[in-house]
Amino acid sequence: MxxxxxxxxxxxxxxxxxxxxxxxxxxxxxxxxxxxxxIGDPVRCAEGxxxxxxxxxxxxxxxxxxxxxxxxxxxxxxxxxxxxxxxIAGGEVGYVLERKVFDRALAEQAAKAGAEVRVKTRATGLIxxxxxxxxxxxxxxxxxYDVRAKIVIGADGVxxxxxxxxxxxxxxxxxDIETCAQYLIAGLxxxxxxxxxxxxxxxxxxxxxxxxxxxxxxxxxxxxxxxxKTGKFKPRPVDYLNKFLETKFPDARIxxxxxxxxxxxxxxxxxxxxxxxxxxxxxxxxxxxTGGGILNAMDAGKMAGEAAYTAISAGDVSxxxxxxxxxxxxxxxxxxxxxxSLIVKNCFINLSDEDLNSLAYSLKNVKFERMSLLDxxxxxxxxxxxxxxxxxxxxxxxxxxxxxxxxxxx
Amino acid sequence: MENNxxxxxxxxxxxxxxxxxxxxxxxxxxxxxxKCTGExxxxxxxxxxxxxxxxxxxxxxxxxxxxxxxxxxxxxxxxITCGICDRICPVGAIEVMK
Numbered sequence: 110m111x112x113x114x115x116x117x118x119x120x121x122x123x124x125x126x127x128x129x130x131x132x133x134x135x136x137x138x139x140x141x142x143x144x145x146x147x148i149g150d151p152v153r154c155a156e157g158x159x160x161x162x163x164x165x166x167x168x169x170x171x172x173x174x175x176x177x178x179x180x181x182x183x184x185x186x187x188x189x190x191x192x193x194x195x196x197i198a199g200g201e202v203g204y205v206l207e208r209k210v211f212d213r214a215l216a217e218q219a220a221k222a223g224a225e226v227r228v229k230t231r232a233t234g235l236i237x238x239x240x241x242x243x244x245x246x247x248x249x250x251x252x253x254y255d256v257r258a259k260i261v262i263g264a265d266g267v268x269x270x271x272x273x274x275x276x277x278x279x280x281x282x283x284x285d286i287e288t289c290a291q292y293l294i295a296g297l298x299x300x301x302x303x304x305x306x307x308x309x310x311x312x313x314x315x316x317x318x319x320x321x322x323x324x325x326x327x328x329x330x331x332x333x334x335x336x337x338k339t340g341k342f343k344p345r346p347v348d349y350l351n352k353f354l355e356t357k358f359p360d361a362r363i364x365x366x367x368x369x370x371x372x373x374x375x376x377x378x379x380x381x382x383x384x385x386x387x388x389x390x391x392x393x394x395x396x397x398x399t400g401g402g403i404l405n406a407m408d409a410g411k412m413a414g415e416a417a418y419t420a421i422s423a424g425d426v427s428x429x430x431x432x433x434x435x436x437x438x439x440x441x442x443x444x445x446x447x448x449x450s451l452i453v454k455n456c457f458i459n460l461s462d463e464d465l466n467s468l469a470y471s472l473k474n475v476k477f478e479r480m481s482l483l484d485x486x487x488x489x490x491x492x493x494x495x496x497x498x499x500x501x502x503x504x505x506x507x508x509x510x511x512x513x514x515x516x517x518x519x
Numbered sequence: 520m521e522n523n524x525x526x527x528x529x530x531x532x533x534x535x536x537x538x539x540x541x542x543x544x545x546x547x548x549x550x551x552x553x554k555c556t557g558e559x560x561x562x563x564x565x566x567x568x569x570x571x572x573x574x575x576x577x578x579x580x581x582x583x584x585x586x587x588x589x590x591x592x593x594x595x596x597x598x599i600t601c602g603i604c605d606r607i608c609p610v611g612a613i614e615v616m617k
Contacts, residue, residue, distance in 0.1 A: 268576030280580045288609045336607040346609040368609045370574025
């Protein structure tokens with residue numbers, strides 16, 4: 110077994126597999142490790158993704174598509190329903206995946222591109238010499254050994270340790286995490302062409318409940334609650350979910366249980382250091398509003414894979430180089446969207462049920478298929494002036510976009 | 520304090536010979552030693568309840584937790600019993616022993 114590579118990727122989720130695939134395609138010598146014995150299992154995800162963005166990274170394969178969505182319905186606390194067609198639904202609706210198959214397919218692609226894959230292999234520490242990350246200490250079946258690499262990519266998810274070992278504090282505060290529970294329900298005939306979201310402080314404080322069809326009448330019904338709004342003497346996500354299921358789907362049969370934590374902290378201060386890059390949930394790159402992380406993770410994975418190639422070919426894996434080829438590009442694209450979402454999140458978690466109702470009411474009869482972002486914001490804030498002020502940054506952004514579009518048109 | 524000393528003595532009795540010889544060290548770090556012998560645990564994780572999602576690992580400010588397959592491991596020497604893990608656990612499987 111080899112003990113020296115160009116790139117060592119820790120974690121074989123969507124971020125890690127795409128990074129490994131990209132780096133291997135560029136001709137680098139890559140090792141992809143996964144601590145679990147099965148890639149993709151157990152799932153910790155609601156499994157919904159946008160069609161357009163997914164197609165950027167992989168060819169769609171029906172083996173891992175469970176449902177094809179064309180609309181999403183949002184329910185306010187008083188039951189007011191907002192319907193959104195897929196172009197405007199926030200980029201997080203489109204397909205519902207089977208992550209167990211999807212993750213494995215991505216890892217297979219990385220393997221096909223030439224990356225070596227080792228499962229049930231856990232990183233227990235980093236090799237740090239002269240302030241540079243030079244590899245990692247791995248454990249497989251109880252045996253520890255060292256693997257050296259020019260660049261280590263940390264894609265070890267919400268429970269990331271790689272960043273901490275290198276001195277980057279990635280620990281999340283309770284307000285920075287959505288704590289989630291989800292059931293896969295069967296025995297009902299749930300509509301397979303739209304997904305549903307339920308908001309409100311009564312049913313899901315600081316988060317929402319989702320219903321994502323999963324094919325064959327089944328659905329993922331789950332809940333995310335802001336960590337700061339739950340606790341020892343308050344109900345847990347699983348309690349809220351049971352209550353919701355009792356009222357909404359009393360005859361449902363639970364065929365799978367899923368738990369998870371989703372980072373909603375927004376981008377962290379630093380995601381790279383000498384010889385190391387963090388990607389995906391490990392770099393807290395999930396969207397603070399929707400909690401969606403798959404596509405951002407894949408984007409970041411691709412950037413990190415390419416960055417690794419550029420840095421290694423230049424013979425410079427220092428923080429300065431990685432900042433230039435990875436950190437800055439991702440912050441300019443993904444990071445910007447994440448920052449905007451964070452502003453909206455910080456505003457929405459403080460809204461009362463009445464505020465949410467009035468917002469929903471003002472949006473009720475709007476035809477979303479034909480609306481631009483600016484119109485949407487206008488309609489939204491007719492009902493709530495204070496919100497207008499809190500989210501003023503978004504308007505600036507929307508205005509910029511309008512100007513840019515105009516200039517492109519000319 | 521009295522209680523602590525009693526606990527310490529108790530732990531001391533069950534200690535292996537080579538540790539007993541290094542008495543001076545033990546006095547200084549008796550809490551640590553109690554933790555090492557399993558007499559005192561910082562966290563009580565209900566393994567029948569745990570959904571092994573790793574959310575607790577992500578919020579631990581000291582990096583004292585680790586998720587290995589379906590098992591959440593606690594590093595007793597770094598845990599500061601702050602209770603954040605207990606607070607965000609989706610099922611309530613963690614109990615902090617203060």
